[in-house]
Amino acid sequence: MSCGVRVGVFVDAENVRYNGGYQMRYDVLRRFAGRTGGELLRLNTYMAFDSERAREDYEYAKKARAYQQMVRDFGWKITVKHVRRYTDENGNVTTKANADLDMAVDAMLQANTLDQVLLVTGDGDFLQVVNALQNHGCRVELIGFKNVSRQLQQAVDTFYSGYLIPDLLPISYEPRNDWGNAGSCVRGVCSKWFADKGYGFLRVLKHVSPDLWITDPRDEGSPYMGVFCHANELAEDVNEDLLMNRETILEFYLNESEQKDNGFTASNVRLATSVNR
Known part of the structure:
Protein backbone atom coordinates (compact mmCIF):
# COMPACT_ATOMS: atom_id res chain seq x y z
CA MET A 1 0.00 0.00 0.00
CA ILE A 165 23.02 -1.88 -0.16
CA PRO A 166 22.41 -5.65 -0.30
CA ASP A 167 22.82 -7.06 -3.83
CA LEU A 168 22.84 -3.66 -5.56
CA LEU A 169 26.22 -4.65 -6.97
CA PRO A 170 26.86 -8.32 -7.71
CA ILE A 171 29.91 -10.01 -6.20
CA SER A 172 31.37 -11.51 -9.34
CA TYR A 173 33.17 -14.44 -7.72
CA GLU A 174 30.09 -15.37 -5.64
CA PRO A 175 27.33 -15.71 -8.28
CA ARG A 176 24.95 -17.53 -5.87
CA ASN A 177 25.68 -15.22 -2.96
CA ASP A 178 22.91 -15.12 -0.34
CA TRP A 179 23.64 -11.78 1.35
CA GLY A 180 23.30 -11.81 5.12
CA ASN A 181 23.26 -15.56 5.66
CA ALA A 182 26.06 -17.79 6.91
CA GLY A 183 28.71 -18.30 4.23
CA SER A 184 27.71 -15.23 2.24
CA CYS A 185 30.04 -12.43 1.21
CA VAL A 186 28.88 -8.98 2.35
CA ARG A 187 30.10 -5.41 2.60
CA GLY A 188 29.97 -3.25 5.70
CA VAL A 189 31.77 -0.72 7.87
CA CYS A 190 33.54 -0.90 11.21
CA SER A 191 31.35 0.41 14.04
CA LYS A 192 33.76 -0.23 16.95
CA TRP A 193 37.38 -1.30 17.19
CA PHE A 194 39.39 -2.08 20.33
CA ALA A 195 43.00 -2.03 19.19
CA ASP A 196 44.36 -2.99 22.62
CA LYS A 197 42.14 -6.07 22.69
CA GLY A 198 42.60 -7.05 19.07
CA TYR A 199 38.96 -7.20 18.06
CA GLY A 200 35.97 -5.10 17.13
CA PHE A 201 32.58 -5.09 15.49
CA LEU A 202 31.50 -4.55 11.90
CA ARG A 203 28.07 -3.37 10.82
CA VAL A 204 26.15 -4.83 7.90
CA LEU A 205 22.78 -3.93 6.41
CA LYS A 206 20.82 -7.19 6.51
CA HIS A 207 17.94 -6.07 4.33
CA VAL A 208 16.46 -2.93 2.83
CA SER A 209 13.97 -1.35 5.21
CA PRO A 210 12.13 1.94 5.80
CA ASP A 211 14.10 2.16 9.06
CA LEU A 212 17.64 2.61 7.72
CA TRP A 213 18.10 5.42 10.25
CA ILE A 214 18.08 2.89 13.12
CA THR A 215 21.78 2.12 12.79
CA ASP A 216 22.32 0.49 16.19
CA PRO A 217 22.10 -3.29 15.62
CA ARG A 218 21.06 -3.75 19.25
CA ASP A 219 17.76 -2.03 18.56
CA GLU A 220 15.06 -4.59 17.70
CA GLY A 221 13.82 -2.41 14.87
CA SER A 222 17.22 -2.05 13.23
CA PRO A 223 17.77 -3.60 9.78
CA TYR A 224 21.50 -3.81 10.59
CA MET A 225 23.45 -6.55 12.33
CA GLY A 226 26.69 -6.43 14.27
CA VAL A 227 29.44 -8.88 13.32
CA PHE A 228 32.34 -9.80 15.59
CA CYS A 229 35.78 -9.45 13.98
CA HIS A 230 39.14 -10.62 15.33
CA ALA A 231 42.30 -8.81 14.24
CA ASN A 232 43.65 -12.08 12.82
CA GLU A 233 40.99 -11.94 10.11
CA LEU A 234 42.13 -8.56 8.74
CA ALA A 235 44.06 -8.29 5.49
CA GLU A 236 47.52 -6.73 5.76
CA ASP A 237 46.42 -3.42 4.26
CA VAL A 238 43.51 -2.96 6.70
CA ASN A 239 44.92 -0.82 9.53
CA GLU A 240 43.32 0.87 12.53
CA ASP A 241 43.06 4.25 10.81
CA LEU A 242 41.10 2.73 7.94
CA LEU A 243 38.88 0.79 10.32
CA MET A 244 37.91 3.92 12.21
CA ASN A 245 37.12 5.81 9.00
CA ARG A 246 33.42 5.32 8.31
CA GLU A 247 34.05 5.79 4.58
CA THR A 248 36.15 2.61 4.50
CA ILE A 249 34.09 -0.15 2.93
CA LEU A 250 35.03 -3.65 4.03
CA GLU A 251 34.22 -6.89 2.28
CA PHE A 252 34.15 -10.16 4.22
CA TYR A 253 32.44 -13.50 4.78
CA LEU A 254 29.88 -14.24 7.47
CA ASN A 255 30.31 -17.26 9.69
CA GLU A 256 28.02 -18.54 12.42
CA SER A 257 29.32 -17.69 15.89
CA GLU A 258 30.21 -20.56 18.19
CA GLN A 259 29.72 -18.36 21.27
CA LYS A 260 26.51 -16.49 20.46
CA ASP A 261 23.22 -17.89 19.19
CA ASN A 262 22.17 -16.35 15.87
CA GLY A 263 25.41 -14.33 15.91
CA PHE A 264 28.04 -13.97 13.21
CA THR A 265 31.79 -13.56 12.98
CA ALA A 266 33.73 -12.09 10.07
CA SER A 267 36.48 -13.83 8.14
CA ASN A 268 38.79 -12.78 5.30
CA VAL A 269 38.17 -9.08 5.97
CA ARG A 270 39.58 -6.88 3.22
CA LEU A 271 39.09 -3.53 1.56
CA ALA A 272 36.27 -3.76 -0.96
CA THR A 273 37.69 -3.94 -4.47
CA SER A 274 38.14 -0.55 -6.17
CA VAL A 275 36.53 1.33 -3.28
CA ASN A 276 39.36 2.65 -1.14
CA ARG A 277 42.29 2.51 -3.53
Missing part, protein backbone atom coordinates in the same frame (compact mmCIF):
# COMPACT_ATOMS: atom_id res chain seq x y z
CA SER A 2 1.31 3.41 -0.96
CA CYS A 3 2.24 5.81 1.85
CA GLY A 4 1.34 8.77 -0.36
CA VAL A 5 4.95 9.92 -0.93
CA ARG A 6 5.69 10.49 -4.61
CA VAL A 7 9.21 9.40 -5.49
CA GLY A 8 11.42 10.16 -8.46
CA VAL A 9 14.74 8.44 -9.25
CA PHE A 10 17.36 9.90 -11.58
CA VAL A 11 20.41 7.82 -12.50
CA ASP A 12 23.57 9.29 -14.01
CA ALA A 13 24.47 5.93 -15.54
CA GLU A 14 27.80 6.90 -17.07
CA ASN A 15 29.08 8.51 -13.89
CA VAL A 16 28.03 5.43 -11.93
CA ARG A 17 29.59 3.03 -14.42
CA TYR A 18 32.98 4.75 -14.32
CA ASN A 19 32.99 5.23 -10.55
CA GLY A 20 32.55 1.78 -9.09
CA GLY A 21 28.93 1.04 -9.98
CA TYR A 22 29.48 -1.14 -13.03
CA GLN A 23 26.75 -3.84 -13.24
CA MET A 24 24.47 -2.01 -10.83
CA ARG A 25 21.15 -3.86 -10.67
CA TYR A 26 18.20 -1.68 -11.60
CA ASP A 27 15.66 -4.07 -10.10
CA VAL A 28 17.36 -3.81 -6.70
CA LEU A 29 17.63 -0.03 -7.07
CA ARG A 30 13.91 0.16 -7.77
CA ARG A 31 13.11 -1.86 -4.63
CA PHE A 32 15.40 0.39 -2.60
CA ALA A 33 13.72 3.54 -3.90
CA GLY A 34 10.31 2.13 -2.98
CA ARG A 35 11.28 0.78 0.45
CA THR A 36 8.94 3.13 2.34
CA GLY A 37 5.92 2.24 0.21
CA GLY A 38 5.99 5.45 -1.78
CA GLU A 39 4.67 5.75 -5.32
CA LEU A 40 7.53 5.49 -7.82
CA LEU A 41 6.32 8.21 -10.13
CA ARG A 42 9.52 8.72 -12.15
CA LEU A 43 12.27 6.17 -12.87
CA ASN A 44 14.76 7.85 -15.21
CA THR A 45 18.22 6.74 -16.25
CA TYR A 46 20.58 8.42 -18.69
CA MET A 47 22.84 6.12 -20.73
CA ALA A 48 25.49 6.62 -23.38
CA PHE A 49 25.44 4.82 -26.72
CA ASP A 50 28.23 4.91 -29.30
CA SER A 51 26.47 4.79 -32.68
CA GLU A 52 29.73 4.88 -34.64
CA ARG A 53 31.14 1.94 -32.71
CA ALA A 54 27.85 0.08 -33.04
CA ARG A 55 28.08 0.24 -36.82
CA GLU A 56 31.44 -1.52 -36.72
CA ASP A 57 31.08 -3.72 -33.63
CA TYR A 58 28.07 -6.03 -33.78
CA GLU A 59 28.68 -7.50 -30.32
CA TYR A 60 28.78 -4.05 -28.72
CA ALA A 61 25.52 -3.06 -30.41
CA LYS A 62 23.85 -6.33 -29.45
CA LYS A 63 24.89 -6.19 -25.79
CA ALA A 64 24.07 -2.49 -25.40
CA ARG A 65 20.57 -2.88 -26.80
CA ALA A 66 19.92 -6.05 -24.80
CA TYR A 67 20.99 -4.26 -21.63
CA GLN A 68 18.75 -1.29 -22.39
CA GLN A 69 15.82 -3.63 -22.97
CA MET A 70 16.44 -5.37 -19.64
CA VAL A 71 16.42 -2.03 -17.82
CA ARG A 72 13.21 -1.01 -19.60
CA ASP A 73 11.65 -4.30 -18.53
CA PHE A 74 12.19 -3.19 -14.93
CA GLY A 75 10.07 -0.11 -15.63
CA TRP A 76 12.75 2.50 -16.26
CA LYS A 77 12.67 5.26 -18.84
CA ILE A 78 16.01 5.47 -20.65
CA THR A 79 17.31 8.69 -22.14
CA VAL A 80 20.05 7.73 -24.58
CA LYS A 81 22.92 10.15 -25.05
CA HIS A 82 24.86 9.48 -28.23
CA VAL A 83 28.63 9.61 -27.94
CA ARG A 84 30.25 12.49 -29.80
CA ARG A 85 33.86 12.65 -30.95
CA TYR A 86 36.01 15.76 -30.89
CA THR A 87 39.39 16.20 -32.52
CA ASP A 88 41.81 18.82 -31.16
CA GLU A 89 44.45 20.75 -33.11
CA ASN A 90 46.95 17.94 -32.52
CA GLY A 91 44.66 15.31 -33.97
CA ASN A 92 43.78 13.74 -30.63
CA VAL A 93 40.26 12.34 -30.51
CA THR A 94 38.17 12.49 -27.35
CA THR A 95 34.67 11.16 -26.79
CA LYS A 96 31.87 12.66 -24.74
CA ALA A 97 28.30 11.71 -23.87
CA ASN A 98 27.39 14.01 -21.01
CA ALA A 99 23.85 13.67 -19.71
CA ASP A 100 24.18 16.09 -16.79
CA LEU A 101 22.06 18.82 -18.37
CA ASP A 102 19.26 16.45 -19.42
CA MET A 103 19.12 14.88 -15.97
CA ALA A 104 19.20 18.23 -14.18
CA VAL A 105 16.45 19.73 -16.34
CA ASP A 106 14.23 16.65 -15.99
CA ALA A 107 14.64 16.60 -12.21
CA MET A 108 13.72 20.27 -11.95
CA LEU A 109 10.74 20.09 -14.31
CA GLN A 110 9.35 16.94 -12.70
CA ALA A 111 9.88 18.15 -9.13
CA ASN A 112 6.41 19.74 -9.15
CA THR A 113 4.86 16.27 -8.86
CA LEU A 114 7.44 14.74 -6.48
CA ASP A 115 7.92 14.67 -2.72
CA GLN A 116 11.20 12.76 -2.69
CA VAL A 117 14.05 12.53 -5.19
CA LEU A 118 16.75 9.88 -5.26
CA LEU A 119 19.84 10.87 -7.26
CA VAL A 120 22.30 8.16 -8.25
CA THR A 121 25.57 9.90 -9.10
CA GLY A 122 28.76 11.21 -7.57
CA ASP A 123 29.03 14.33 -9.72
CA GLY A 124 29.38 17.56 -7.76
CA ASP A 125 27.83 19.46 -10.67
CA PHE A 126 24.44 18.45 -9.26
CA LEU A 127 24.96 20.52 -6.11
CA GLN A 128 22.78 23.41 -7.34
CA VAL A 129 20.13 20.95 -8.48
CA VAL A 130 20.01 19.47 -4.98
CA ASN A 131 19.60 22.90 -3.40
CA ALA A 132 16.88 23.87 -5.86
CA LEU A 133 14.95 20.62 -5.29
CA GLN A 134 15.12 21.08 -1.53
CA ASN A 135 13.92 24.68 -1.82
CA HIS A 136 11.05 23.32 -3.88
CA GLY A 137 10.08 21.13 -0.92
CA CYS A 138 11.56 17.80 -2.04
CA ARG A 139 13.55 15.53 0.20
CA VAL A 140 16.72 14.59 -1.71
CA GLU A 141 18.62 11.34 -1.18
CA LEU A 142 21.85 10.29 -2.86
CA ILE A 143 23.42 6.96 -3.79
CA GLY A 144 27.03 6.88 -4.94
CA PHE A 145 29.92 4.48 -5.07
CA LYS A 146 33.41 5.96 -5.28
CA ASN A 147 34.66 9.47 -6.12
CA VAL A 148 31.46 10.98 -4.73
CA SER A 149 31.63 14.75 -4.28
CA ARG A 150 31.97 15.57 -0.57
CA GLN A 151 29.93 18.75 -1.03
CA LEU A 152 27.16 16.77 -2.70
CA GLN A 153 27.10 14.27 0.18
CA GLN A 154 26.77 17.09 2.68
CA ALA A 155 24.08 18.91 0.72
CA VAL A 156 21.60 16.03 0.37
CA ASP A 157 19.27 14.92 3.15
CA THR A 158 20.75 11.41 3.23
CA PHE A 159 23.67 9.72 1.49
CA TYR A 160 23.88 5.96 1.02
CA SER A 161 26.96 4.12 -0.22
CA GLY A 162 25.82 1.85 -3.00
CA TYR A 163 28.38 -0.73 -1.90
CA LEU A 164 26.47 -1.29 1.35
